[in-house]
Amino acid sequence: MLALTSLITFRILRFSRPQILLLKNKNCYIDSGLRRARPFNMLLAMILKNLTLFDLLGRSKRFEISPSELLKLNLGKEKDGTYLTIVHKGKDLELAPDLRPEDRVWLLDYLTTHYA
Secondary structure, eight states, rough: OHHHHHHHHHHHOOOOOOOEEEEOOEEEEOOBOOOOOOHHHHHHHHHTTOOOOOHHHOOOOOEOOOOOHHHTTTEOOOSOOEEEEEEEEEEEEEETTTTTTTHHHHHHHHHHHHHH
């Protein structure tokens, strides 16, 4: 129990790493970065048994986005603002969650004109 408590405390207090979007000549690469854990979300995931060991430790994921996948960029709107998503292997990935809505629109225009 002490180990589990230590892991949760570590995930809540650790520094976050931003998401990285690396633009190469033909493809884009995304490093999901690490966000601080939200205690309520972790508790809910533990209750629903959706939490794995990798979720407790926190691990960034790297994806390669091809030009055909860049055609599926979607700019949606929420009550909080806009969000930019891409479908990669059947999963929706949110791009640049920390950007302002105007910057997400600019990023969408840039990626569609230069990579798609």
